[in-house]
Amino acid sequence: MNFDEIIDRRGTRSVKWDAMEAVYGVSPEDGIPMWVADMDFRPPTCVQQALGAMLDHGIYGYRGDDAGYRAAVCRWMETRHGWTPDPAHVFTTHGLVNGTALCVDAFTAQGDAVALMTPVYHAFARVLRAAGREITELEMPIENGRYVLDIDRFDAAMTGRERMLILCSPHNPGGRVWTRDELAAIAAFARRHDLVLVSDEIHHDLVYPGHSHVPMALIDGVADRLVTMTAASKTFNIAGAHSGCVTIADDALRARFAGRMGALGISANAFGLTMTEAAYSPEGAAWVDALVEYLDGNRRLFDAAVADIPGLSSMPLEATYLAWVDFSGTGMTRSEFTAHVERDARIAVNHGPSFGKGGGDFLRFNFATPRARVAEATERLRAAFSDLQ
Numbered sequence: 001m002n003f004d005e006i007i008d009r010r011g012t013r014s015v016k017w018d019a020m021e022a023v024y025g026v027s028p029e030d031g032i033p034m035w036v037a038d039m040d041f042r043p044p045t046c047v048q049q050a051l052g053a054m055l056d057h058g059i060y061g062y063r064g065d066d067a068g069y070r071a072a073v074c075r076w077m078e079t080r081h082g083w084t085p086d087p088a089h090v091f092t093t094h095g096l097v098n099g100t101a102l103c104v105d106a107f108t109a110q111g112d113a114v115a116l117m118t119p120v121y122h123a124f125a126r127v128l129r130a131a132g133r134e135i136t137e138l139e140m141p142i143e144n145g146r147y148v149l150d151i152d153r154f155d156a157a158m159t160g161r162e163r164m165l166i167l168c169s170p171h172n173p174g175g176r177v178w179t180r181d182e183l184a185a186i187a188a189f190a191r192r193h194d195l196v197l198v199s200d201e202i203h204h205d206l207v208y209p210g211h212s213h214v215p216m217a218l219i220d221g222v223a224d225r226l227v228t229m230t231a232a233s234k235t236f237n238i239a240g241a242h243s244g245c246v247t248i249a250d251d252a253l254r255a256r257f258a259g260r261m262g263a264l265g266i267s268a269n270a271f272g273l274t275m276t277e278a279a280y281s282p283e284g285a286a287w288v289d290a291l292v293e294y295l296d297g298n299r300r301l302f303d304a305a306v307a308d309i310p311g312l313s314s315m316p317l318e319a320t321y322l323a324w325v326d327f328s329g330t331g332m333t334r335s336e337f338t339a340h341v342e343r344d345a346r347i348a349v350n351h352g353p354s355f356g357k358g359g360g361d362f363l364r365f366n367f368a369t370p371r372a373r374v375a376e377a378t379e380r381l382r383a384a385f386s387d388l389q
Helices: 020-024 045-057 067-081 096-107 122-130 151-157 180-192 251-263 270-279 282-307 334-344 371-384
Strands: 032-034 090-093 113-118 134-139 162-168 196-200 226-230 244-247 322-326 347-351 362-366
Touching: 020 347, 032 362, 032 371, 045 270, 045 282, 067 090, 067 270, 090 096, 090 251, 096 122, 096 162, 096 196, 096 226, 096 244, 096 251, 113 122, 122 134, 134 151, 151 180, 162 180, 180 196, 282 322, 282 371, 334 347, 334 362, 334 371, 347 371
Parallel strands: 032 347, 113 134, 113 162, 162 196, 196 226
Antiparallel strands: 090 244, 226 244, 322 362, 347 362
16 A cells, blocks of 8 residues: 555546646646546555456456345445445446436436536536536535535525435535435425435545545435445546446336336446455455545645635635645636646645635645655646735
């Protein structure tokens, strides 16, 4: 578990590294990519060994029996999160963006609206627009430096056309770990407006000390409308395997989802099943514990540096490896502070407006990379914004 190892990902067809010049004008030769949400770390040895066994066998046919995989998924949810799903309720999708799209297809129709608590993960809106759905943005207020719920405001924003709410829990990009009371309020909101509640919990393993993720499935009164989405991809840096879990306890919802998967001819990727089953193991658990400790050190290093730059403020993270930095205090326009980061500091980052209402003054930084690179990024930011100091 050498998270300090610098692994050269340039020229490997990595979106994060090899596409940043085309997207942001930041060359991979001297730039630092802090945009796409994958990590610059190898997964645990157990995952590498499982893939090695597949390579040694040398035949890559259709995967059949997935009982061991389903058992591993459910065992992980029980031991790590106190939730015991039924293995028969688990679907395997090609990642959770695909899982989101399948939910949109199964539970809404053209012209329906879907509610998002914004700012939120940009792929949700991208999928909804591509599917011809309307988006009802429920902009979250900031109190004491972090996002909170304003249910009365959310109620007032509803149009009556909404059929679904997509929740990000833990929240990306704000890093909130929603409390049990907050989740209960969201569940009540979904019941009141008769919404299917899709809870994307992909960051549930990446929670910092002092906080604890509560699966929405543990909240009373929501099982008849709940779809829970989880994956090993963010936790173990295996997003390229495109494998996600969609768990649906309600019989009617599960039948509708199964119908759409069947109609679209979707079946599981053998590599993704193998990697996930291997990752959800005691060795994988120990690796995650070490990873979270390392990420916490990166988080503290990055936040301390941001705090030293006048006008910048990093939202206190309770989970994820994605820092959400507010530039409104600089007095700069969005194009000006973005140029400071991308042109002057040569760091590629996600732009706040892509996350919806409330994101305009922010940039998102991925610090899941060796600490020396995080330290270099902070020095570049200090230099780029030296005119404010």
